[in-house]
Amino acid sequence: DQQVKQNSPSLSVQEGRISILNCDYTNSMFDYFLWYKKYPAEGPTFLISISSIKDKNEDGRFTVFLNKSAKHLSLHIVPSQPGDSAVYFCAAREGNNRLAFGKGNQVVVIP
């Protein structure tokens, strides 16, 4: 049973607008949440993370929000750029450095 779920497999957005990616989880023991970005034929690269004791973390154009009571997090990309077109994976850590990954969201930014 998947502990980290990403619905809406793909998202198309105009350049300059906001991209919002959502992620739900079931395990209340997760202590860190991470977002990874993956281009075709490359390995995933770390994008941004948030601790379970925070509700927001911002890094440039990327902001992650955590709603612990709802077991929900989201990634906001503002403004979206064509180089942001990639697959985004949500991941969660259970304290032993093992990560549980979601299935990924394909983002397409239209110039």
Add this chain to the structure above:
Amino acid sequence: DVKVTQSSRYLVKRTGEKVFLECVQDMDHENMFWYRQDPGLGLRLIYFSYDVKMKEKGDIPEGYSVSREKKERFSLILESASTNQTSMYLCASSLPGQGKIGEQFFGPGTRLTVL
């Protein structure tokens, strides 16, 4: 800069062959992981290792084995390759310990096709 390298970017093998996928990291990380990525299934953990000669099964270990004889090197072995093992294989490494975010650094991946 952390560097994780994988021995091959593309590999084509025949059913029944023994396949070795090699992964090397240069940042002295204790933890190493092998995943496979399939469309619609995301990243699934096959095996991981917290130390030399130590291994633990992930979520889908069937049909695979691993070897960690040196800290920097983690090998994935397909004892008898089958067509359902056609996939993108990703190696990753990370630092251990509580208090760190557990960020994993990934290699570029090996696209394996089993005919």
